[in-house]
Amino acid sequence: MSSVVERRDKQVWEALENGNSKQALQLCQKRIKKGEKGDNLLALKAYVLAQFPPSKQREDGLAETKAFAHRNPPIVELEALQTIQKALLVFSNGDYSRVEQDISGLWDRATKALPGDEGIATEWFLISFGHRRWKDAQKAAMSLQRAFARKRKYYFWAVLASHLVKLDPASSETDRKLFGTLSYKLILKAASDVPDDPGTLLSPGRAIQTPQELSLLLSIYQEEGHTQEALKVLGSRNLGIWSSVAKGDWNLVRLKMNLLEQLSMWLEAWTFCGSLLNAACPTTDAVNWGFPQLGSDTKGDDWRVWQCFLTACKELSYQGREYQLRTRGIIDQFLAQSNRISRNAQQGLLKFLSLGLPATEEDSANSLEYWSACKQYFERWCVKTCCFDDLKPYVQKFSRSARIDFHGHIKEHVSNRPEQGLREKTASSINVLKFDYLLNISLEEESTSRGVLETFINNCIRLYKISLASPAELPTDNLPGDDACILAVMGLVRLGDLDSKGFASPAAQACLLRAAALLDFSLSRSQYNYQSMLLLVRLYLILGAPSLAMEVYPRLSIKQIQNDTLSYNLLTRLSTLHPFPITSSGTTLSGDDRDPMVCLGKSSQIYRRAKSQMQDMVRLALEQGSYSQIPKFLDFEDKVDNSICKFMWESERRRIARLVQPRNKMSSRGNDSDYLDCKLSDNRDYDVMLNFEADGLPRFEEYLRTGPKPGLRWLCASSLSEILFTALGTGSNGKDDRMSSILGHLRAIVQGTSPVEMTTEETDNMTIMVELTNLTMATSSSGPDVGADQGDQGLEVIEKWLTTKRDRLKHAHLQISMDKLRLSGEQILPDWRFFHESFLVLEVLKALTMFFHYAAEHSKSLKIELEKPVVARTKELAGEVFGEIRSRAADMKNALSETGVVGSFVEATYEREQDQASVIGAAIEDLISEPHMEDFISRVVESWQEALDGVLRVKIS
Numbered sequence: 001m002s003s004v005v006e007r008r009d010k011q012v013w014e015a016l017e018n019g020n021s022k023q024a025l026q027l028c029q030k031r032i033k034k035g036e037k038g039d040n041l042l043a044l045k046a047y048v049l050a051q052f053p054p055s056k057q058r059e060d061g062l063a064e065t066k067a068f069a070h071r072n073p074p075i076v077e078l079e080a081l082q083t084i085q086k087a088l089l090v091f092s093n094g095d096y097s098r099v100e101q102d103i104s105g106l107w108d109r110a111t112k113a114l115p116g117d118e119g120i121a122t123e124w125f126l127i128s129f130g131h132r133r134w135k136d137a138q139k140a141a142m143s144l145q146r147a148f149a150r151k152r153k154y155y156f157w158a159v160l161a162s163h164l165v166k167l168d169p170a171s172s173e174t175d176r177k178l179f180g181t182l183s184y185k186l187i188l189k190a191a192s193d194v195p196d197d198p199g200t201l202l203s204p205g206r207a208i209q210t211p212q213e214l215s216l217l218l219s220i221y222q223e224e225g226h227t228q229e230a231l232k233v234l235g236s237r238n239l240g241i242w243s244s245v246a247k248g249d250w251n252l253v254r255l256k257m258n259l260l261e262q263l264s265m266w267l268e269a270w271t272f273c274g275s276l277l278n279a280a281c282p283t284t285d286a287v288n289w290g291f292p293q294l295g296s297d298t299k300g301d302d303w304r305v306w307q308c309f310l311t312a313c314k315e316l317s318y319q320g321r322e323y324q325l326r327t328r329g330i331i332d333q334f335l336a337q338s339n340r341i342s343r344n345a346q347q348g349l350l351k352f353l354s355l356g357l358p359a360t361e362e363d364s365a366n367s368l369e370y371w372s373a374c375k376q377y378f379e380r381w382c383v384k385t386c387c388f389d390d391l392k393p394y395v396q397k398f399s400r401s402a403r404i405d406f407h408g409h410i411k412e413h414v415s416n417r418p419e420q421g422l423r424e425k426t427a428s429s430i431n432v433l434k435f436d437y438l439l440n441i442s443l444e445e446e447s448t449s450r451g452v453l454e455t456f457i458n459n460c461i462r463l464y465k466i467s468l469a470s471p472a473e474l475p476t477d478n479l480p481g482d483d484a485c486i487l488a489v490m491g492l493v494r495l496g497d498l499d500s501k502g503f504a505s506p507a508a509q510a511c512l513l514r515a516a517a518l519l520d521f522s523l524s525r526s527q528y529n530y531q532s533m534l535l536l537v538r539l540y541l542i543l544g545a546p547s548l549a550m551e552v553y554p555r556l557s558i559k560q561i562q563n564d565t566l567s568y569n570l571l572t573r574l575s576t577l578h579p580f581p582i583t584s585s586g587t588t589l590s591g592d593d594r595d596p597m598v599c600l601g602k603s604s605q606i607y608r609r610a611k612s613q614m615q616d617m618v619r620l621a622l623e624q625g626s627y628s629q630i631p632k633f634l635d636f637e638d639k640v641d642n643s644i645c646k647f648m649w650e651s652e653r654r655r656i657a658r659l660v661q662p663r664n665k666m667s668s669r670g671n672d673s674d675y676l677d678c679k680l681s682d683n684r685d686y687d688v689m690l691n692f693e694a695d696g697l698p699r700f701e702e703y704l705r706t707g708p709k710p711g712l713r714w715l716c717a718s719s720l721s722e723i724l725f726t727a728l729g730t731g732s733n734g735k736d737d738r739m740s741s742i743l744g745h746l747r748a749i750v751q752g753t754s755p756v757e758m759t760t761e762e763t764d765n766m767t768i769m770v771e772l773t774n775l776t777m778a779t780s781s782s783g784p785d786v787g788a789d790q791g792d793q794g795l796e797v798i799e800k801w802l803t804t805k806r807d808r809l810k811h812a813h814l815q816i817s818m819d820k821l822r823l824s825g826e827q828i829l830p831d832w833r834f835f836h837e838s839f840l841v842l843e844v845l846k847a848l849t850m851f852f853h854y855a856a857e858h859s860k861s862l863k864i865e866l867e868k869p870v871v872a873r874t875k876e877l878a879g880e881v882f883g884e885i886r887s888r889a890a891d892m893k894n895a896l897s898e899t900g901v902v903g904s905f906v907e908a909t910y911e912r913e914q915d916q917a918s919v920i921g922a923a924i925e926d927l928i929s930e931p932h933m934e935d936f937i938s939r940v941v942e943s944w945q946e947a948l949d950g951v952l953r954v955k956i957s
Contacts, residue, residue, distance in 0.1 A: 005040075012044055021051040039075050042068055043083035050090035062091045069102050074109035078119050081110055085127065096131045103127075104136050111143050118148060125157060129622070130615050132634075134168055137161040138179065153625065155206040156213060159186045160627045163220050167631060184224045187217045194238045194245065211249040214239060215628035218255060231259050250299060257308040266315040270323065273309035276300035277330050281337075301334070306348040314355045327352065343386075346377050350394050370394075371402060378410050382428040383420075385483075388435065388692070395435065396443060396694050403439045410435060426467040426480045433460055433487050434692050441494060442694045453495045454919050460488035461518070461923040468525065479526040486522075486531055486690060489515040489539075492920075493703050503542065509829055512543055513940070514909055514924060520936050521928045523552075530556065531690050537569050538704035544831040545943035546578035550599065551588050560606060564643050565685040567603040572648070573706050573759075574600070575655035576839040577832055580950040586942055597656050600649045610640040639681040647675045648710060651718040658725055658846065659839060662955055675715055682711075706832050707759040714757045717766040721843070724773050728850040761833070764801065765840040771797050772847055779855065779864055795870045798848070802877035805841060809884035830892055830944050838885055838951045846956045848878050882956055889951040896941050896948075905937045906930065 008031060015024035028045040046068060049061025065087050068075075075081055085103050092098040107124035114120060121144045128136035138161035145154035165171050166180035193207035208214055214233075221230040233239050234256045241252050253276070260269035280300030309327065316323040331352060334345030353370040374394055381387040395406060414428045436456060441448050467481020496503050496511030503512055519536040523529060533556050540549035553570045574596050582594040592598040614637040621629050640646075689701040758766065775794045852875060855866060895901070910933070911921025928936075 005036075005038075009040075009044060012048065016048065016051060021048055024048045024051070039077050039080035040083070043075070043080040043087065047083050047087040047090070050087045058091075065091065066102055069106045072109075074113050075106065076110050076114050076117070076120070078117075078123060081106060081120065082123070096133075100133065104133065107136070108139070111140065115143065115147055118144070121147070125161075126619065126622075129161070129618070132168070134161050134165040134171075135175070135179075138165060149205070152205055153622075155186070155190065156216070156625070156627055157622070159183055159190070159220070160216065160630065162186065163216070163223070164631065164634075166223060180224055183220050184226070187220050191217055191233070191239060196238050208239065208245060210625060211246055211252065212626045212628050214245055214249075215251070215255075218252075219628055219631070222259075227259055227263060231256065231263070231265075234259075250302075254304055257304065261308060261311065264315070266312040269308055270312035270316055270327075273305050273312065274326070274330060276302075276305050277309060277334075281330075281333055301342055301344050303344050303347065306344050306351070310348060310351050310355065313352070341380065343381065343390075346373075346380065347390055349373050350377060350391075354394055354397070371398070371406065374406065375409055378431070379413055382410070382414065382431050383424045384427070387431045388438075391435075392438065393695070396438060403443070407432075407435055407439050422467070422470040423480045426463065426470065426484070429463050430481070430483045430487070433463065433484060437487060437490065437692045438694060441491070442692065442697060445697070448494070448498070450495065450498065453491055453498065457488050457491040457495065458919045458923050460484045460491060461920075461927055464488065464522075465927050477526075478529045482522060482526050482529050482532060483690075485518055486535065487692070489518055489535060490690075490692065490700060492518070493700075497703055503831065504833075506829070509543070509831060510908060512539055513905075514920070515539055516543060516940070517909060517924065517928060517933060517936050521932060524932070527555075534569060534689055535704070538701070540943070541570070541577065541706050542704055542832055543940065544577075544829070544835055544947060545940050546574065546596075546832075546835075547582045547584065547587060547943045547946045548939060550578070550582065550593075550596065553599075554589070554593065558603075561640070563603040563606045564640060564645050564683050566688060567649075568645060568684045571600060571603060571645075571652060572710065573652075573836065575652040575659065576761075576836045577706070578835070578947055578950060579656040579659045579839060580953055582946060583949070584942055584946050586939065597653060600653045600656075604646065604649045604653075607640065607643065607646040610637060614640075639683055642675075642678045642681045644675070644680045644682050644711065644715070645684065647680075647715055651715060651722070654722055655718065655843065658721075659843060659954055662957075675712070680712060684709075706836070707762070708756045711755065711757045713755075714762070717758065717762065717769070720766065720773060721769050721847070724769055724776060724847060725850065727776055728847070728854050759833075759836065761837045761840045764805075765844055768798055768801055768844050769847065772851055775851065779866070795866065795874050799870070799874050799877060802874065802881055806877060806881045806884055809881065809888060830948060834892075835947050835951065838889065839954070841881065841885060842951070842954045842956065845878050845882050846954075848874070849956045878956075886952060889948045893945055893948040893952075896945055902934060902937050902941060905941070906933050909933060909937065 008027070012024045012027050015021070015027060025045070025048045028041065028048055031041060032045070046061065046065040049058060049065065052058040052061065065084065069084050069088065075084065084106060088099040088102055089096065096103070107120070107127070111117075111121050111124060121140050125137050125140035125144065128134070128140060138158060141154055141158035141161050144151075145158050148154055160183075162179045162183035166176050166183060168176075171179070190206045190208050190213070193205065208217060217239075218230045218233065221227065221233070234241055234252060237243060239245055241256065242248060246252050256272065257269065260266075260272065277300050309330075313323050313327040331345055331349050334342045335349065350370075350373055353373055374391055377391055378387060381390065395403070398406060410432050414425075414432050417425075417428065420428075433456070436459075440452060441456065444452075461484075464481045464484040467479065467484060470480055492511045492515040496508035496515075503509060516536060516539040519532050519539065522532050523536065526532065533552055537549045537552050537556075540546065540552065549570055556566070558566050578596055581596070582589060587594060614633055618630055618633050621627070621633065686699060686701055689699075691699045691701065693700055771794045778794070852871065855871070909921075910925045911918035912925075
């Protein structure tokens with residue numbers, strides 16, 4: 001049964017949970033007046049006062065709390081200490097740095113008052129560790145290891161905390177040097193306590209006993225510049241790789257190779273790797289080749305070992321042919337085994353030959369052997385997915401004639417292979433098509449003709465259809481021919497790019513539509529194919545069907561940290577493609593998943609959760625003694641916290657709010673410019689999508705981007721718009737000095753030189769936003785002094801832009817008619833650029849409307865007077881542009897709603913309208929039935945209509 005005090009405390013906590021801080025304070029004061037004493041009650045009262053809104057009472061509460069925290073004698077009850085710390089953090093709005101000295105002093109005094117209290121010192125350590133106050137954590141750990149010397153973990157806590165002070169960029173140079181030296185001396189003592197004789201039992205206390213503790217030692221040695229000592233440790237009997245402490249941890253093997261390469265100790269590296277490979281050779285009569293004996297361990301047949309071995313051989317080749325011969329001997333020894341063929345050894349031979357290190361003097365023979373080795377590798381592994389990736393680095397270096405010979409040979413080999421099942425036949429044929437793409441399309445980009453691409457696409461579709469006869473063993477399995485369909489899609493994308501860079505022509509859009517149709521059909525047969533879904537999301541966005549992309553995206557099952565590395569595939573520029581929730585009844589999405597704002601919110605959850613999750617992982621690592629992992633966890637936390645996607649998705653959310661909400665209901669969200677104060681981390685994974693392009697050329701995914709890759713400049717431009725809308729919405733107009741400073745800082749970055757990160761439309765948007773910002777600052781009564789004509793000059797720039805935009809929209813509008821709304825002729829369908837431009841122009845028009853509204857309301861207080869004729873002309877032009885945007889979208893929607901549109905698109909996708917029969921169209925028609933194609937086209941048209949509805953829903957007034 002709980003005590004009376006606990007029941008009374010519970011009443012206070014319940015009052016706080018119900019939001020009644022006044023009642024909670026009255027309960028505390030009542031108990032104090034009755035004479036109840038104890039630090040826990042006073043700490044609870046301090047926490048209650050921290051819950052009050054800003055007021056004189058709250059300020060007095062802060063002063064009272066600080067006085068209580070600095071009391072002498074100090075607070076020594078653990079619960080009271082924890083509560084006081086919580087109160088101080090609430091008073092500082094969660095900013096630990098504002099109350100750091102108070103909290104540090106609170107725990108320091110308590111630890112000194114009760115040096116034998118393990119709970120207080122441990123809590124101080126964990127709290128300091130969680131807030132990255134490494135010096136406080138080190139002080140707490142030193143106190144623990146002095147008081148509890150028999151508990152060895154406290155010694156390593158002190159070592160780790162000292163090491164983290166050294167690693168922390170925020171530490172002063174003096175602290176880095178001091179604590180770095182301290183961590184080195186402490187870990188050196190732990191290493192010296194390990195017995196030299198491996199048979200001796202380990203001494204108790206601080207002696208290193210686990211691979212993780214050994215890894216911490218090596219990390220500290222490297223950080224302090226003692227790399228040679230680290231290598232010596234890895235080779236020692238008591239702490240070396242094969243010692244009872246290291247237990248053959250393979251991470252230490254890789255570390256030793258890294259250190260040897262770092263120090264250019266090539267002979268030692270070659271000898272060490274040769275010993276590992278010699279021990280891994282799967283035969284009892286293997287030649288030793290003069291390497292030290294390590295027993296038998298098959299783990300040595302590791303590609304990282306082969307890489308280091310061959311790199312060292314190249315570096316040693318200048319000293320004589322002995323190293324080449326012995327290296328080749330090891331390779332041949334592996335390849336001579338009949339019971340187990342080593343893929344790594346075959347790759348090693350390719351690498352050896354590609355280094356220009358012939359084992360004989362005849363260079364011509366080596367060239368022939370190089371070609372022959374690639375051919376044999378394909379013959380051995382052609383039914384494996386790895387075959388293409390393994391051979392690609394070597395085959396792409398062939399001369400043009402050698403590439404032709406190689407491609408001819410592998411085609412002949414696959415067609416003449418002995419009896420094989422359909423799965424094997426499909427797998428080997430797909431590898432041939434991958435090399436066809438690499439050698440005849442990617443490497444021959446300048447001379448690739450439409451005929452070559454059409455033949456390639458047709459071959460891929462034919463193979464895919466044949467492969468459908470071999471069903472998946474499980475419903476969740478991919479079909480063996482899925483990659484053939486993906487290759488056909490890649491060919492269609494390249495064909496569209498050949499027709500028009502950026503897919504700006506109807507013929508290019510037709511290619512993309514056919515590619516999307518193939519993937520849609522493929523996913524109806526192989527519904528869990530990750531690569532197909534990823535490609536289809538990109539294709540739908542490029543086609544201007546973002547609602548379909550939003551339907552496919554959840555099927556990727558992107559979770560946790562993948563939201564940071566992969567969500568860019570859908571969310572990049574989503575606010576200017578589909579800002580409104582999906583309203584179509586045909587969508588498969590339900591509830592909040594229809595809203596792009598919710599999609600952005602779900603992807604942003606990782607950034608809110610990462611810190612607490614990382615702290616839990618760090619605490620678990622401390623408990624389990626995985627000390628060397630902790631710096632990696634902390635680095636990972638920093639990368640997530642400073643991720644560019646974190647700021648991009650918040651920027652997208654704010655732009656959606658600006659477009660969706662009416663002007664008079666727009667909320668002021670302020671501006672989050674924290675990215676200016678941190679080192680941005682770009683964690684986007686662009687390697688996840690299949691790529692068969694030659695090295696040094698753009699990756700395939702770059703063909704399917706909705707504009708350049710956003711970066712710092714893009715973020716700054718977005719913040720510029722956000723600050724402008726906030727200023728106009730609140731009426732501050734630059735009166736806030738901090739806002740003025742941020743505006744100036746952002747303008748300098750936006751207008752500076754940097755890599756291309758913005759589309760043409762975004763650049764136009766930014767230009768007008770900068771002019772509007774200048775006008776806002778110039779007209780503010782507290783803004784900088786400017787000439788009287790600056791306001792009119794700014795309006796003239798905006799007027800010129802509006803005129804150009806109106807004329808271009810009118811020209812595009814005239815082209816929209818039913819007889820031209822097809823995948824041929826001049827009319828271009830509503831692709832991603834159509835919507836991207838529309839929403840960005842609407843955002844500018846909304847900002848202009850807000851500016852003129854403010855100028856009218858505060859005309860008497862403006863610093864400079866705007867000429868009424870100029871203002872009137874600009875307003876009129878803005879209205880005309882708004883009308884053209886709406887008319888173009890409405891006419892396009894009406895045209896898409898006409899009878900027969902779906903049928904005409906089906907005809908065009910099958911290419912039935914052409915005078916001559918199309919090879920690709922016929923292949924697609926032979927694969928995809930007309931009902932399936934009609935269903936696909938209907939969904940695309942409905943998605944276009946949905947997106948066009950979004951354009952019509954935006955209001956600028």
